[in-house]
Amino acid sequence: MKTVIVNSGCANIASVKFAFERLGANVNVSSDLQEISKADRIILPGVGTFDFAMSGLIKNQLINAIKSLSQPVLGICLGMQLYFEGSAEGVAQGLGLAKGMADKFLSEPNLPVPHMGWNQLENLSDDPLLKGLDEGSYVYFVHSYFIPLGETTLAETTYGTTFSASVRKENFWGCQFHPERSSDVGATILNNFLKLS
Amino acid sequence: MMLSKRIIPCLDVKDGKVVKGVQFKNHEIVGDILNLAERYSNEGADELVFYDITASADGTTINTNWVNAVAEKLAIPFCVAGGIRSVEDAAKRFESGADKISINSPALERPDFINELVEAFGSQSIVVGIDSKECDGNYSIYQYTGRPDQMQKANRNTLDWAHEVAERGAGEIVLNCMNQDGVRKGYDLRQLNAVRDATTIPLIASGGAGQMCHFQDVFTDTNVDGALAASVFHKEIISISELKLFLRQKGIRIRP
Numbered sequence: 239m240k241t242v243i244v245n246s247g248c249a250n251i252a253s254v255k256f257a258f259e260r261l262g263a264n265v266n267v268s269s270d271l272q273e274i275s276k277a278d279r280i281i282l283p284g285v286g287t288f289d290f291a292m293s294g295l296i297k298n299q300l301i302n303a304i305k306s307l308s309q310p311v312l313g314i315c316l317g318m319q320l321y322f323e324g325s326a327e328g329v330a331q332g333l334g335l336a337k338g339m340a341d342k343f344l345s346e347p348n349l350p351v352p353h354m355g356w357n358q359l360e361n362l363s364d365d366p367l368l369k370g371l372d373e374g375s376y377v378y379f380v381h382s383y384f385i386p387l388g389e390t391t392l393a394e395t396t397y398g399t400t401f402s403a404s405v406r407k408e409n410f411w412g413c414q415f416h417p418e419r420s421s422d423v424g425a426t427i428l429n430n431f432l433k434l435s
Numbered sequence: 436m437m438l439s440k441r442i443i444p445c446l447d448v449k450d451g452k453v454v455k456g457v458q459f460k461n462h463e464i465v466g467d468i469l470n471l472a473e474r475y476s477n478e479g480a481d482e483l484v485f486y487d488i489t490a491s492a493d494g495t496t497i498n499t500n501w502v503n504a505v506a507e508k509l510a511i512p513f514c515v516a517g518g519i520r521s522v523e524d525a526a527k528r529f530e531s532g533a534d535k536i537s538i539n540s541p542a543l544e545r546p547d548f549i550n551e552l553v554e555a556f557g558s559q560s561i562v563v564g565i566d567s568k569e570c571d572g573n574y575s576i577y578q579y580t581g582r583p584d585q586m587q588k589a590n591r592n593t594l595d596w597a598h599e600v601a602e603r604g605a606g607e608i609v610l611n612c613m614n615q616d617g618v619r620k621g622y623d624l625r626q627l628n629a630v631r632d633a634t635t636i637p638l639i640a641s642g643g644a645g646q647m648c649h650f651q652d653v654f655t656d657t658n659v660d661g662a663l664a665a666s667v668f669h670k671e672i673i674s675i676s677e678l679k680l681f682l683r684q685k686g687i688r689i690r691p
């Protein structure tokens with residue numbers, strides 16, 4: 239089985255690759271349209287800004303290729319936000335696979351932004367991606383923008399507001415947190431993703 | 436449900452080994468980078484920080500080989516610091532697998548550098564380290580603290596600088612209170628509260644941890660997001676798993 243991480247030009251790709259390699263997966267990083275389309279599993283990572291990430295996908299002519307994928311795709315952090323229509327962070331259009339926009343956390347005295355650190359998953363859906371996880375499992379977040387709750391929400395987290403910690407739209411799964419940096423809980427999720435049928 | 440408070444072991448790296456000095460001086464070797472990093476991760480550390488304490492003062496940058504090796508092994512986030520002076524320097528650290536980079540003296544030399552890094556990598560991955568000392572009732576910044584002979588007072592007030600780095604887009608501040616560093620008498624709660632009030636970005640306490648109750652104090656009496664410590668963990672004075680259990684029993688939100 240071949241897993242491909244989309245080289246979005248964003249910087250944190252190595253840690254995602256290493257996390258899959260720790261699970262024994264065969265992983266490549268690529269921005270090649272053919273290689274991505276042929277992969278069994280696709281990861282859409284993301285650190286950076288919404289507009290920068292979208293312009294990277296446009297530059298590599300990947301927009302339509304990604305939208306037409308039928309195999310399991312996992313968007314991580316910003317990669318998950320790209321599934322939606324846009325973001326308060328910028329002006330670029332998202333992939334538009336799902337309805338909604340990324341919103342910005344309001345900075346309040348007791349809520350530093352970015353939302354950075356370990357927080358808990360709540361209201362977990364019965365989905366194969368989250369198999370074996372307990373309510374209240376801790377995962378690692380680093381972000382200033384979030385996807386509000388909606389019909390794609392698979393799990394929730396609360397930081398001032400309650401938002402989508404994980405989403406799914408058909409074969410497109412997403413995690414707002416970083417499973418590659420979420421210790422054993424994260425490894426369980428990545429392993430579940432590799433086992434999706 | 437709320438964000439948990441982070442326990443962050445700090446590994447000061449010199450010539451590829453983990454070292455610890457008292458108030459930044461007289462460094463002794465305390466162990467191997469990978470072994471310690473793995474041990475802390477297994478014990479439940481929420482994050483690790485690696486400071487290459489020679490790089491900043493030497494004008495060199497950290498060696499990315501060990502950054503890569505750490506990223507391969509660890510499934511928790513880590514931050515690297517030391518002598519990062521350009522967007523390219525930072526990019527190499529991220530490509531090697533670091534989750535965040537932290538800058539200190541180069542930001543003081545050229546504050547626009549913070550904006551450039553934020554522009555390139557986003558706020559969430561840019562940490563500014565601040566070495567601060569109380570003198571005559573004011574908090575002042577020090578730079579080049581990795582080398583006692585080059586260390587100097589920067590002409591800046593700590594609270595103003597903390598506010599400025601946040602305005603420039605930094606995603607987190609690690610405040611190292613130098614009066615307390617290495618002497619294990621507890622965190623500088625007064626200074627941490629003052630800096631907390633000066634900025635709304637995440638704030639990590641550093642300098643002074645000696646006993647488990649010091650962590651309890653810093654999480655109870657200040658609103659910091661995490662507490663960083665080095666020698667108490669390296670010397671096994673405090674075990675991270677016992678510390679986390681202790682803090683949970685005190686009602687502090689801590690990841691098990």
